[in-house]
Amino acid sequence: MNAPNPHVLDPTKKPGSIVGFGTMTTFIIAALFVIALIMIEFSPLKMIQVPGQVAEVLSFFWPVDMAYGWDNVLPAIIESIQIAWIGTIIAAILSLPLALLGARTLFPRIARIVKFISATARAFPEILLAIYFVPIVGLGPFAGALAIGISSVGMLTKLGAEVVESIDFGTVEAVEATGGSRIMALRYAVVPQVLPEIIAHWLFRFELNIRASAVLGVVGAGGVGGVLLNTLRYRHFEKAAAVLILTIIVVLLIDMISGEIRRKIIKG
Amino acid sequence: MNAAGNTTLPTKPPRNWWLWAIVLGFLTAMTVWSGYGIGFSANELVCNIAGGSRLLEESWPPDFSFLPRLIDPFMETVYIAIVGTVVGGILSIPVAVLAARNLSPDKVTWFLDRNFMNILRTLPDLFWAMLFATAVGFGPVAGALALSVFTVAVISKLWSESLESIDMGLPEAVRSAGGSWLQMIQFSAIPQAMQHYVSYALYAFELNIRASLVLGLVGAGGIGMILETQRANFEYERVTLIILAVLVAVLIIEQISETIRRRLT
Numbered sequence: 080m081n082a083p084n085p086h087v088l089d090p091t092k093k094p095g096s097i098v099g100f101g102t103m104t105t106f107i108i109a110a111l112f113v114i115a116l117i118m119i120e121f122s123p124l125k126m127i128q129v130p131g132q133v134a135e136v137l138s139f140f141w142p143v144d145m146a147y148g149w150d151n152v153l154p155a156i157i158e159s160i161q162i163a164w165i166g167t168i169i170a171a172i173l174s175l176p177l178a179l180l181g182a183r184t185l186f187p188r189i190a191r192i193v194k195f196i197s198a199t200a201r202a203f204p205e206i207l208l209a210i211y212f213v214p215i216v217g218l219g220p221f222a223g224a225l226a227i228g229i230s231s232v233g234m235l236t237k238l239g240a241e242v243v244e245s246i247d248f249g250t251v252e253a254v255e256a257t258g259g260s261r262i263m264a265l266r267y268a269v270v271p272q273v274l275p276e277i278i279a280h281w282l283f284r285f286e287l288n289i290r291a292s293a294v295l296g297v298v299g300a301g302g303v304g305g306v307l308l309n310t311l312r313y314r315h316f317e318k319a320a321a322v323l324i325l326t327i328i329v330v331l332l333i334d335m336i337s338g339e340i341r342r343k344i345i346k347g
Numbered sequence: 348m349n350a351a352g353n354t355t356l357p358t359k360p361p362r363n364w365w366l367w368a369i370v371l372g373f374l375t376a377m378t379v380w381s382g383y384g385i386g387f388s389a390n391e392l393v394c395n396i397a398g399g400s401r402l403l404e405e406s407w408p409p410d411f412s413f414l415p416r417l418i419d420p421f422m423e424t425v426y427i428a429i430v431g432t433v434v435g436g437i438l439s440i441p442v443a444v445l446a447a448r449n450l451s452p453d454k455v456t457w458f459l460d461r462n463f464m465n466i467l468r469t470l471p472d473l474f475w476a477m478l479f480a481t482a483v484g485f486g487p488v489a490g491a492l493a494l495s496v497f498t499v500a501v502i503s504k505l506w507s508e509s510l511e512s513i514d515m516g517l518p519e520a521v522r523s524a525g526g527s528w529l530q531m532i533q534f535s536a537i538p539q540a541m542q543h544y545v546s547y548a549l550y551a552f553e554l555n556i557r558a559s560l561v562l563g564l565v566g567a568g569g570i571g572m573i574l575e576t577q578r579a580n581f582e583y584e585r586v587t588l589i590i591l592a593v594l595v596a597v598l599i600i601e602q603i604s605e606t607i608r609r610r611l612t
Contacts, residue, residue: 112433115426119487119568129483129492136482161381168378202594206473206561210578210586214402220385294473297564298578301385307474308565311481323470323478330469 139316140323148321152306156329159302162220162295163288166227171281173232178239178277179265185243185251193236200233205291209300220301227288227295235277235284242276243269279341286337289330406583413585417570417592423487424569427562428555430491435498436548440537442503447510450518450536452528464507467500472558476567487568490559497558498551502544509543510536549604556600560593 180186181193209226216222250268259267296305303326310319444450446464451457475493483489517535526534537544563571570593577585 108433111429115429118426119423119430119491121430121488121491125483125488129488132482133479136478158384161384164377164381165385168381202597203590204557204561206564207590207593210574210590211402211406224385290469290471294471297473304471304473307477311477314481323474326474327466327469331465334465334469 136316139314140320142317143320143324144315144317145321147318148325152303152318152322152325155296155303155306156293156325158220159292159296159304160289160329160333162223162227162292162300162302163285165224166231166288166292167281167285169224169228170231170235170284173228174235174239175277177232177236178243178273179269181236181240182243183240184248185265185269190240194240197233197236197240200230201237202233203230205230206295206298209295209298213299218299223292223295223300223302226300227292230291231284231288235280238280239273239277242273242280246272275344279344282337282341282344286334289333293326293330402583405581406587408584409588409591410582410584411588413588414592417573417589420563420570420573421592421596424559424562424571425556427487427490427494427559427567427569428552431494431555431559432498432548432552434491434495436502436551438495439499439502439506440544442499443506443510444532444536446503446507447536449511449513449515450532464500464503467496468504472497473561473565476562477565480566485566485568490562490567490569493562493567494555494558498555501551501554502547505547505550506540506544509540509547513539546608549608553597553601553604556597560597 177193177197180189181197183190205226208230209223212222212225216225246269250272251264254264254268255261292302294302294304296302297308299305303322307319307322307326310316310322442460442464445452445456445460448457451460472493475496476490479489479492480486483492513536517539518531521531521535559569559571560574561571563569563573564575566572570589574586574589577589
């Protein structure tokens with residue numbers, strides 16, 4: 080990545096207006112911010128109270144009820160991981176052909192349609208999809224996995240298509256010049272080149288999906304989110320603390336492992 | 348292929364079959380285990396399709412008469428996103444600077460801040476929303492606070508990486524001219540990465556708009572609260588309307604943000 084150019088001082092440049100574009104933007108943002116603060120009734124008085132209230136709730140978090148953590152929270156976290164895994168697998172299988180079809184350089188006409196579909200799929204947050212899947216396949220983790228899978232397809236298709244578009248086209252031409260068909264060109268020239276990066280994107284999506292699946296429990300689609308919602312609703316703060324601690328540890332661990340694998344794959 | 352009779356083809360690089368077997372085995376095992384764990388069954392899917400199609404029939408056509416009642420909650424969603432982005436955007440500056448390896452004053456600060464940032468990042472937005480809704484009460488303020496934390500997590504991670512890739516000549520020049528650490532950050536480091544900051548802040552705003560749509564599901568204000576009540580009452584025509592309206596609004600806001608980003612960078 081090249082560093083952005085440092086500011087060049089040009090003595091011949093005429094001074095601009097006193098209120099520059101940056102200052103204007105800052106003022107507009109500040110004005111919007113103040114309006115928004117007033118509209119959601121976030122008064123200065125409330126702002127002073129917030130740290131105290133947060134500290135008060137945090138003080139209830141101790142002692143952490145780890146027994147509840149091992150018995151009830153860990154299975155829920157594992158369920159979240161399973162949801163994320165199945166969702167990622169669904170998305171990976173669906174998105175690989177779509178990514179190839181969505182590459183402008185390979186299939187100029189189909190690519191436009193594929194890109195439009197993937198943009199629409201990306202616009203839905205997982206949790207809204209889950210709201211539809213829960214009544215269709217019933218309460219539980221399966222609905223969550225489907226929601227995660229569908230919403231990941233859009234993003235993986237887009238990223239995958241970008242990877243395919245950025246490859247060296249020489250090998251594709253080489254395969255076709257020796258009489259290979261389009262399919263053979265995909266198999267021997269395109270896929271080997273793009274696969275490492277695409278797999279890295281899958282892993283990254285898996286990391287994101289773990290966070291997404293953790294919240295799906297809120298609408299009854301399985302996983303740890305429902306546990307947290309219930310413990311907080313009934314004010315079992317020691318149990319909620321166990322949820323938070325275990326979630327943080329597990330997610331950190333998975334991020335570390337997945338990040339390490341991604342680095343290895345990209346290096347080759 | 349006869350023409351190539353005399354020439355020998357270069358040997359294929361040897362494949363590491365063991366590694367392949369282990370990776371494939373692991374992937375299959377993981378998938379089967381997860382599939383069982385979540386009760387993945389094609390059977391159930393087919394059986395439930397009937398119920399599903401009834402649901403789809405019920406949720407169409409969307410109930411457009413409900414639209415006017417969406418305006419206020421939607422504006423609340425936008426306000427929450429604005430407050431969250433601005434507060435989080437300001438707070439993320441020191442977090443990002445201290446987490447950049449080349450700018451952080453010492454190893455201990457860097458290590459602590461880096462881990463603080465990573466821990467913030469592990470919890471999803473709705474978890475923060477639940478926590479703040481419990482602490483400060485249900486309503487948009489909880490949502491704005493949750494999004495502030497979420498924004499800090501997003502921007503500081505991305506921006507600290509941009510700060511690590513800046514040209515270190517300028518900061519060194521400021522230092523050797525007798526500037527303090529703060530002056531170095533203010534006059535040489537931040538200006539170099541300012542464009543990145545602006546584009547990450549806009550990106551965070553887009554994420555926040557999306558996130559604030561669903562914050563209401565846990566009682567943290569915005570349009571999600573209406574969504575939750577309509578969903579609980581099985582008013583699926585209204586749910587469809589809300590989701591469609593949200594979709595259109597998100598796409599419009601993303602277009603605006605994209606335009607601004609292109610103008611600024």
